[in-house]
Structure formats: structure tokens, C-alpha cells
Amino acid sequence: MQIAAHDVGRLSRLLAACAGIGVAVIGGTGLLGAPEPLPTSPGAALPAAGLALFLLAPAGAGRIRRGIAYVLAVLAAALGALALPQHPAAGVATLLSGLALATLDMQVGGRSQPESVRSGRYRVADPLLAGASIITLVALVPRMFTFTFPDGRGPDSVMPAPHAGALLALAAGALLARPEAGPLRTAAVAGPGVKVRRALPVVIAVPVIAALVSALAVRTGISRPAAAISTGAILAALAVLALVGFLVRSLERADRKQRALVDELHERRDFADTLLQSMNEAVMVLDANFRVIDVNRRWRELTGLDTPGADAPPRLPPAGTGDWVVHRADGTDVPVLATMATIPDPSGAPRGYVATYVDITDRKRAETELSDRAAELTVSNERLREANTRLESALAFKNDLTSMLTHDVAQPVSSIASLAELLHADWADLPDDIRLELVQKIDKNTHRLIRMMNDLQLLFRLDTGSVTARRTPVPVLEVVTAVLAELGCGADVEVRVDEEVSALADRQHVWHVVRNLVSNALKYGEAPVEVRAGRQGETVVLVVEDTGPGIPEELVPGLFDRFMRGSGLGLFIVRHLVEANGGSVRYERTEPHGARLVVTLEAASI
Numbered sequence: 257m258q259i260a261a262h263d264v265g266r267l268s269r270l271l272a273a274c275a276g277i278g279v280a281v282i283g284g285t286g287l288l289g290a291p292e293p294l295p296t297s298p299g300a301a302l303p304a305a306g307l308a309l310f311l312l313a314p315a316g317a318g319r320i321r322r323g324i325a326y327v328l329a330v331l332a333a334a335l336g337a338l339a340l341p342q343h344p345a346a347g348v349a350t351l352l353s354g355l356a357l358a359t360l361d362m363q364v365g366g367r368s369q370p371e372s373v374r375s376g377r378y379r380v381a382d383p384l385l386a387g388a389s390i391i392t393l394v395a396l397v398p399r400m401f402t403f404t405f406p407d408g409r410g411p412d413s414v415m416p417a418p419h420a421g422a423l424l425a426l427a428a429g430a431l432l433a434r435p436e437a438g439p440l441r442t443a444a445v446a447g448p449g450v451k452v453r454r455a456l457p458v459v460i461a462v463p464v465i466a467a468l469v470s471a472l473a474v475r476t477g478i479s480r481p482a483a484a485i486s487t488g489a490i491l492a493a494l495a496v497l498a499l500v501g502f503l504v505r506s507l508e509r510a511d512r513k514q515r516a517l518v519d520e521l522h523e524r525r526d527f528a529d530t531l532l533q534s535m536n537e538a539v540m541v542l543d544a545n546f547r548v549i550d551v552n553r554r555w556r557e558l559t560g561l562d563t564p565g566a567d568a569p570p571r572l573p574p575a576g577t578g579d580w581v582v583h584r585a586d587g588t589d590v591p592v593l594a595t596m597a598t599i600p601d602p603s604g605a606p607r608g609y610v611a612t613y614v615d616i617t618d619r620k621r622a623e624t625e626l627s628d629r630a631a632e633l634t635v636s637n638e639r640l641r642e643a644n645t646r647l648e649s650a651l652a653f654k655n656d657l658t659s660m661l662t663h664d665v666a667q668p669v670s671s672i673a674s675l676a677e678l679l680h681a682d683w684a685d686l687p688d689d690i691r692l693e694l695v696q697k698i699d700k701n702t703h704r705l706i707r708m709m710n711d712l713q714l715l716f717r718l719d720t721g722s723v724t725a726r727r728t729p730v731p732v733l734e735v736v737t738a739v740l741a742e743l744g745c746g747a748d749v750e751v752r753v754d755e756e757v758s759a760l761a762d763r764q765h766v767w768h769v770v771r772n773l774v775s776n777a778l779k780y781g782e783a784p785v786e787v788r789a790g791r792q793g794e795t796v797v798l799v800v801e802d803t804g805p806g807i808p809e810e811l812v813p814g815l816f817d818r819f820m821r822g823s824g825l826g827l828f829i830v831r832h833l834v835e836a837n838g839g840s841v842r843y844e845r846t847e848p849h850g851a852r853l854v855v856t857l858e859a860a861s862i
Contacts, residue, residue, distance in 0.1 A: 265315070269315060269435075273433075275306075275428060275429030276306045276307065276310030276313060279429070280303045282306075282421070282422045283299050283305070283306060284303050286299035286416075287303070298336065298339040298343045298346035301333075301339070301354060302419070304329070304331045304335065305354055305426055308325045308328035309357060309426060312357065312360055313433045325357070326358050328357075329360075332354035333353075336349070336352075346395070346416070346419055346420075348388075349387075349392050349420075349423050350388075350419075352387045352391070353388045353423055353426050356381040356385045356388065356430055359379075360381045360434060362379070362380045362381070381430060385431065388427055389423075389427045392415065392423045529550075532550065533553050535554060536554060537613065538555035538558040538559070538614075539612050540555055540564065540610070540611045541608065541610055542572075542608060542609040542610075543608050544605075544606050544608055546609065548570065551564050558613060559583075559584055559585065572609075573594035573595075573596050576596065579616070580593070590615060590617060591620045592613040593614040594612070595611070596610075665705070668701035668708075672698050675698045725833075727762055727838075728760070728761075728762075729758045729759075729860035730860070731755070731758050732758065732766070732798060733751075733753040735763065735767050735770055736753055736770055739767060739770045743778075745774070745778055748778060749774060749778075749783075749785045750784050750787070751788075752786065753788060754789070754791075757791055758859070759857040759860060760857070760859065760860040760861075761837040761839070761857050762837055766837075769833050769855060770787070776827065777800055777802040780802075781802025781805075783802075784803065785800065785801070786801045786802075791859055793859075794858065794859055795839075795856050800853050801851070801853075802850050804849070804851060805850075807843065815827055815843055816830070816841070827853075830855070834855055838858055839858065840855075840856050841853065
């Protein structure tokens with residue numbers, strides 16, 4: 257269908273170009289035999305008008321070509337005006353034709369509508385062409401009444417027939433040059449007023465038909481000329497009245513249709529407004545310049561404003577959908593899910609915008625509560641992990657303690673039981689020296705158990721964190737001497753401690769530290785064991801060093817943990833007691849062999 261319409265348009269413009277050439281040829285031929293001067297001859301304008309039509313006929317005429325055509329059209333109109341004194345009818349028709357060609361592409365009205373629906377837009381050339389055609393046709397009518405003219409006043413004195421034919425061809429060519437505009441437009445393009453415009457040829461044809469009827473009546477002898485002319489005039493008047501009635505009726509139908517369209521438009525607008533106001537989402541409609549056009553009831557409730565933009569332009573969310581905050585009139589903020597959508601026009605350019613807001617206060621509150629519950633759950637899980645860690649530590653402590661009691665405590669108890677049973681069974685047969693030796697062994701194992709129970713009691717206190725240090729100046733040499741005297745190992749230990757060296761610590765804690773370090777060195781190292789202490793700045797450094805094989809590397813990381821080296825309590829107790837007094841303990845390997853344990857305590861003021 258589109259290809260057929262295109263071909264029809266090309267054929268129409270081709271016929272218009274041919275009409276222009278024909279008019280130019282007729283005008284040129286008439287000028288060759290014209291008896292009067294060229295400026296006052298009505299045929300002088302035809303070549304210029306024909307060339308103007310020829311140049312305007314193609315659809316893609318350039319600016320220069322159109323400019324030349326408009327100049328020729330104005331020239332034709334000017335020559336027609338010059339011919340007015342001698343040839344009024346021909347001059348007026350030529351003037352109107354020239355002006356029609358000069359304004360062939362000029363339209364007025366309906367500029368605010370798109371091209372596809374501009375039914376109220378009119379071409380300026382249409383009434384000019386209609387006037388020229390009517391004048392030309394009316395000028396041809398007297399030729400039908402030749403016998404009624406007196407001698408010397410023939411029809412050629414009104415308008416020559418070739419000139420009239422050229423003007424009619426010019427009008428037809430002007431219409432064919434623009435088939436998409438003027439009376440040749442289709443109803444789909446022209447709109448509701450097409451019937452009125454299409455009635456224009458009827459208006460032109462009415463007087464011609466009336467004149468033909470009158471001429472026919474005269475030539476056939478049916479009526480006299482005067483009666484024929486009167487009859488023709490009456491018929492023309494009746495035809496015009498009928499035409500006017502038809503046009504009035506058409507206009508009334510168009511008016512009713514327009515009112516129906518307006519009512520439908522109002523109904524649709526009322527429906528759209530009702531739909532907008534009944535929506536649960538807050539909606540704001542804006543134009544292309546982001547000016548607020550309308551808002552619904554929910555928007556007013558959400559913002560607390562009656563008129564948007566009364567105090568300041570509303571804050572608009574970014575394009576798309578996302579969380580947004582609406583500032584209410586009372587100063588509070590409302591979290592919303594905002595959507596900013598573009599309303600495009602047929603060309604795709606923004607015609608307006610629609611912003612919608614959904615109140616998500618409850619959702620945000622639920623999210624906050626869920627976050628709080630998650631935080632509480634995280635804290636509870638952390639506490640549970642800590643409790644599990646403590647339980648695992650307690651279970652490990654219990655297992656280690658059970659292992660120690662099974663091996664370390666069972667040995668002295670078993671020894672005491674065996675010795676006591678031997679004394680009880682063979683008391684009478686045993687000599688006194690054997691009895692004394694057995695009793696001494698029982699006493700030694702008993703003291704060993706007592707020390708072990710004391711260490712366990714101290715271990716429990718350390719494990720529960722109930723050990724506190726009462727720090728006072730403690731002479732280190734006195735404590736070392738007391739420990740060696742209790743252990744009875746003076747021959748295996750070399751002491752190098754100055755008498756004036758004093759540590760600021762709990763005396764009983766220092767005693768336990770020295771005793772455990774010396775016992776550990778004698779039990780797991782080799783003699784001689786060296787104990788030395790000295791002051792270094794604001795600290796006292798106590799060193800216990802043996803010459804044994806040293807501690808294996810794999811045991812060093814857990815050296816000061818519980819239950820290391822059999823009983824495992826000594827170094828664990830040392831670490832906790834030293835730390836309780838604000839000091840530290842570390843292990844150092846000696847060369848070529850041996851182990852060195854270094855304790856650092858705060859020095860007492862001199």
C-alpha cells in the first residue's frame with residue numbers, strides 16, 4: 257500500500273510538471289502574436305507562472321530551485337496586476353494564480369499538533385487557486401451566449417480562451433504538485449474538515465453548470481435568453497443553497513462528533529483522575545521540565561503537604577527504583593521505595609515523568625528488629641563458643657588431672673602402702689636401722705604427697721583467678737637459700753646472688769617460683785645447676801640454668817602449659833605466679849647443651 261501511494265504521488269507531480277511546461281508554451285506562443293505591449297498583455301505572465309510550476313513540481317526541490325520558482329511566481333503576479341486596467345478578469349485571475357504559486361508551500365493553523373493529525377491546518381494557496389478558477393470559468397460562460405453580444409463586444413474581450421485554458425491548467429497543476437496537501441488529501445490525513453474543503457470544486461462547478469443549462473435552453477429554443485439566464489441563475493442559487501445546507505449539516509455532524517470526543521475525553525480524564533486518587537502508592541506526575549502537574553491523595557498523606565512545591569520544589573528520586581527518604585512537612589522522615597519513570601512522546605523524547613512512592617516503614621522496622629535479633633544471636637553464639645571453650649578447657653584439665661593422679665599421685669601412695677605393710681608384717685624381725693630407713697621413706701613420700709596437694713591447691717586457685725599478689729620487697733638470696741635448705745641439694749646447686757638484690761613481689765610466690773625452677777632443673781636436667789640473680793635497671797633478673805640435654809623443640813611452644821613433664825604443674829605455676837606479680841618468664845637454650853629459665857620481676861626501691 258505504501259509503494260502504491262508513492263507511485264501515485266510521483267505520477268501526480270509528473271503531471272504537474274507537464275502542466276507547467278504546457279502553460280509556459282501557451283504563454284510563449286500567445287506573446288508572439290500579441291497586438292498590445294508585453295507588460296499590459298495578460299499572456300505575458302503565463303511563461304513565468306508555467307516555469308514556476310515546473311520548478312516546484314518535484315518533491316525534493318532544493319532551496320535554490322524553490323527560490324527561483326518563488327521569484328518567477330511573484331513576477332507572474334506582478335504582470336497580472338499590470339494587466340488589470342485593460343483586462344480585469346484575466347489580470348485578477350493571473351494575479352491570484354501567481355500568488356498561489358508563491359505561497360504553494362505555506363500553511364496556517366494547527367501548528368501545536370503533530371503532522372499526522374493536523375486537521376485544522378490550511379494551505380494559503382487553496383483559496384487563491386479557487387478564486388482564480390472561478391473567475392476563469394465565469395469568464396468562459398459568456399462564450400455560450402455569443403449571439404446576445406452586440407457587434408464588436410465578443411467574448412474574447414472578457415478573457416481569451418487560450419489564456420483561460422492556461423489558467424485552469426495552472427490551477428490543476430498546482431493541486432497535483434502537492435497531492436499530500438490541499439483538497440487532494442485523503443480523509444485519514446485531512447481530518448474532520450475534509451468534506452468542507454472537498455466541496456470547493458462543487459462551488460466552482462455550480463455557476464458553470466447553471467450557465468451550461470441556460471445556454472442549452474437558448475440554443476434548443478426552449479426559452480428566450482433572458483428567461484434562460486434567469487432560470488440558470490435560479491438553478492445556481494438553488495444549488496448553492498443545497499450545497500450550503502449540505503455543508504451546514506456536515507458541520508453539525510462534525511460538531512456533534514467533536515462534542516462526543518470532548519465528552520469521551522472528559523470521561524477518560526475523570527477515570528484517570530479517579531484511578532490516580534484511588535491508588536495505594538503515592539504518585540506525583542511531572543512535566544518534561546520537572547514541574548509538578550498532579551499528585552494523588554496518598555502522596556498528600558505521605559508528605560503532609562496539600563500543594564506540592566508551595567514552599568520549595570520537591571526532592572525527586574533518581575531514575576529507576578530504589579530506597580529513598582521523603583521529608584514530611586512536620587520534619588520527620590519516611591523511608592520509601594521510590595520509582596522514577598519517564599513518559600516518552602512518539603519520538604522517544606521525555607514528555608513527562610511519574611514518581612511513585614511506597615511506604616516501607618514497617619519493612620524497615622522489621623529489618624531493624626531482624627538485625628537486632630541477629631546481633632543478639634551473634635552475641636549468644638559468641639558466649640556459647642566461649643562457654644564451649646571453657647568446657648573444653650575444663651574437660652582437658654580434668655583429663656590431665658586424672659592422668660596425673662593416676663601416675664604421679666599413685667606412685668607415692670603405693671610406695672607408702674607397701675612400706676607400711678612391710679613394717680606391719682615384719683616389725684619384730686626387722687632390725688632398727690631397717691625400720692628407720694623404711695620410716696624415712698614413708699616420711700619422704702608423705703611430704704611428696706603434701707607438696708603435690710599444695711601444688712594442686714595452688715593450681716586450682718590459679719585456674720579460677722583467685723590468686724592475688726601482696727607485693728613487698730623480697731631479698732632474693734634469702735628465698736634461694738631457704739629453698740635449697742628445704743630441698744637438701746646445696747651440693748648440686750651453685751648460687752651467685754648479691755645480698756642487696758631485692759624484688760618487689762609476694763614472698764611466698766617468689767619462694768614457689770624458685771622451688772619449682774630448681775626442682776625442675778634437678779629432676780629433668782643435670783648437675784651442676786646454677787642460680788644467679790642481678791639488678792638490671794628497674795628490674796631483677798633471676799636465672800636458673802642446668803647442664804642437661806635441654807628441652808626438645810617440639811615441647812617449647814607448650815612449655816608453660818599445665819601438666820608438662822610428668823607432673824606438669826611446676827612451670828605452669830611459675831608462669832602464673834610471675835605474671836601475677838607483674839613479671840615475665842622465658843626459656844633459653846644454652847650452648848652446647850642445657851636449659852636456661854629467665855624470670856624478670858620489678859626491682860624493689862633501695
